[in-house]
Amino acid sequence: MEKMNLSESVWNKRFTSLFISRLIKNTGESFAFTSVLWLLILRGDGALGTGLLLAVTVLPSSLLAPILGPLMKKHHLSKWMFASDVVRATIVLIIPLLHFSHLLPLWLLISLMVIQSATGAAYNPASVAILPQIVPKHLIQKANAILQSSFEIVALAAVMVAGLLVKLIGPADTLLITTALFVISGLFIIGVKLKKTDEEKAAGIKQAKNTYLYNLKRGFLVVKNHHILFALTLYCILMNVAAAPWQALSAVYVAEALQSDSMVYSILRGVAAVGAFMMGFALAKVKIKRFGLFFIVAGMIEGAAFFMTGMSTWLPVVLLASFIFGAAVSAINVPEMVIIQTSVDQEDQPQVYAVINASSNVFLPLAAVVSGVLAERFGAGPVIAGGGILEILSGIAIFLFTGLAKSHLTEDKQKSETVEV
Numbered sequence: 515m516e517k518m519n520l521s522e523s524v525w526n527k528r529f530t531s532l533f534i535s536r537l538i539k540n541t542g543e544s545f546a547f548t549s550v551l552w553l554l555i556l557r558g559d560g561a562l563g564t565g566l567l568l569a570v571t572v573l574p575s576s577l578l579a580p581i582l583g584p585l586m587k588k589h590h591l592s593k594w595m596f597a598s599d600v601v602r603a604t605i606v607l608i609i610p611l612l613h614f615s616h617l618l619p620l621w622l623l624i625s626l627m628v629i630q631s632a633t634g635a636a637y638n639p640a641s642v643a644i645l646p647q648i649v650p651k652h653l654i655q656k657a658n659a660i661l662q663s664s665f666e667i668v669a670l671a672a673v674m675v676a677g678l679l680v681k682l683i684g685p686a687d688t689l690l691i692t693t694a695l696f697v698i699s700g701l702f703i704i705g706v707k708l709k710k711t712d713e714e715k716a717a718g719i720k721q722a723k724n725t726y727l728y729n730l731k732r733g734f735l736v737v738k739n740h741h742i743l744f745a746l747t748l749y750c751i752l753m754n755v756a757a758a759p760w761q762a763l764s765a766v767y768v769a770e771a772l773q774s775d776s777m778v779y780s781i782l783r784g785v786a787a788v789g790a791f792m793m794g795f796a797l798a799k800v801k802i803k804r805f806g807l808f809f810i811v812a813g814m815i816e817g818a819a820f821f822m823t824g825m826s827t828w829l830p831v832v833l834l835a836s837f838i839f840g841a842a843v844s845a846i847n848v849p850e851m852v853i854i855q856t857s858v859d860q861e862d863q864p865q866v867y868a869v870i871n872a873s874s875n876v877f878l879p880l881a882a883v884v885s886g887v888l889a890e891r892f893g894a895g896p897v898i899a900g901g902g903i904l905e906i907l908s909g910i911a912i913f914l915f916t917g918l919a920k921s922h923l924t925e926d927k928q929k930s931e932t933v934e935v
Contacts, residue, residue: 524657528648528706535702536641536661537668539599542695543634544672545679545688546606547571550627553613553685559620566620570628576875578635583865584729588647591640591864592706598640599700601633607693610686638871643863646855647708656798658851662844663794670787674780733865737873742806742857743866745916746850749908750874753813753846756905758881759889759897760820760839767894771827778829782836789840797848805849806918810909812845817905824899857921 547567554563586594605626612618649657679688737743760767768779802808819839823832850870858866888897913919 522650522653524649524653524660526648529645529657531702531706532641532644532648533661533664535595535599535699537664538695538702539637539699540665540668541672542602542606542692542699544669545676545692545695546602546630548673548676549680549685549688549692550609550623551685552680553609553689554620554623556685557620563620563624566624567627570624570631572631572875572878574628574632575635575638576872578632579639579868580733580865580872581730582636583639583733583868584726586636586640586643586864588643588860588863589708591644591647592703592708594636594640595644596700596704598633598635598637599696599703602630603693603696603700605630605633606689606696610689613686635868639864639868642851642854642867643860644706644708645851646860646863648706651856654855655802655848655852658848658855659794659797659844662847662851663791663798666787666790666794666840666844670784673783729865733862733869736858736862736866737869740857741917742853742921743870745912745918746806746809746853747870747873748916749810749813749912749918750850750870751877752908752912753816753905754874755877755881756817756820756901756908758878759885759894759901760823761878762882762885763889763894763898766889767823767898771893771895772829772832774829782832785833785836786840786843789837789842790844791840793841793844794848797844802849802852804919804921805853806921807913809846809849809853810913810919812842812849814906814909816842816846817902817909820902820905821899822902824895824897824902827895 551567554567557563582594609618609623609626612622645657646654676688679691737747764782765779768774768782772778816839819835819842822835822838826832826835854863854867854870885897885901888900
């Protein structure tokens with residue numbers, strides 16, 4: 515590692531617009547989830563409704579993103595992000611209007627949330643691919659670190675504010691505020707203009723001749739055949755499976771193992787957010803040279819945090835583990851984004867990100883269900899610790915048997931551009 519030149523700033527007009535748009539969009543997502551969750555609870559839909567909500571929040575977006583990826587051209591990314599925000603705003607507006615009219619059965623509410631999640635599939639892949647076009651290549655790590663550290667704090671604050679608004683004005687009225695947030699996010703991102711060079715225009719004409727199926731297949735083959743991206747995707751899958759016990763059982767663990775309440779649960783989330791913010795802040799100051807190695811080590815440290823949490827019921831140790839976990843999340847996400855943005859041709863970035871994201875999330879529901887079954891027999895703590903062991907062992911295997919830790923991004927970029935379909 516080496517220190518960055520702190521005099522160089524990423525805060526040009528286009529990055530600032532992207533930054534504000536993503537912060538507001540993330541806030542809107544937190545507001546939407548919290549509001550609909552409490553709307554279901556207050557309506558009496560209970561465990562069935564909340565369970566369905568958790569399923570439809572992640573899967574539709576993850577599964578649809580690879581299908582939309584081939585349609586996203588590098589100079590139209592801001593338009594895709596704008597369209598995603600506007601459609602989501604419309605869906606979020608329909609929900610309270612139907613609720614006020616007493617025309618919102620559970621099946622319709624869940625269907626609308628499926629559509630809301632699916633329309634969000636375009637935003638994140640486009641936002642990842644747009645970043646290299648608006649900041650210089652040597653500042654990409656710094657830009658990602660700024661985004662990551664800011665998002666963690668905003669996510670925590672958004673959940674707290676959403677909960678307060680639900681209590682003060684109700685979930686349906688909070689959804690009306692959410693509608694405005696998505697619209698504002700779209701207005702900020704539509705102002706990000708992307709210019710074409712003559713070479714890029716010629717490349718665009720050539721790519722336009724490729725069929726949709728060609729581009730769809732290419733996205734998967736780039737990930738499969740790229741010696742770095744395939745290993746990265748594999749470890750992402752294993753890390754998400756390892757994290758599933760904590761995601762599914764954290765509230766149960768706090769209640770049963772720690773004999774505590776929602777206040778302690780909120781404190782743990784807050785400590786994790788502080789850890790994520792501090793790591794993101796540090797990564798904005800320090801230049802990483804071996805992103806693959808850094809990514810693997812961060813994953814193993816996250817596994818160690820899960821193991822510490824599951825094996826201890828002493829609150830100070832659990833608080834320390836939460837801080838380490840939060841820091842590890844930023845240390846994982848930043849190099850993952852940088853690897854995609856610097857080792858893949860720009861036209862392939864939305865599709866590659868979508869494929870990696872879909873692959874890593876598709877096993878989450880099953881892993882969460884299995885975690886719940888195992889927790890019934892062994893307890894939440896041992897299952898969470900088992901997830902940590904899986905993540906550590908997976909990291910060791912990825913380090914020993916793949917080239918991810920030894921990769922250099924300039925070399926990887928050249929190899930990715932020679933992938934043939």
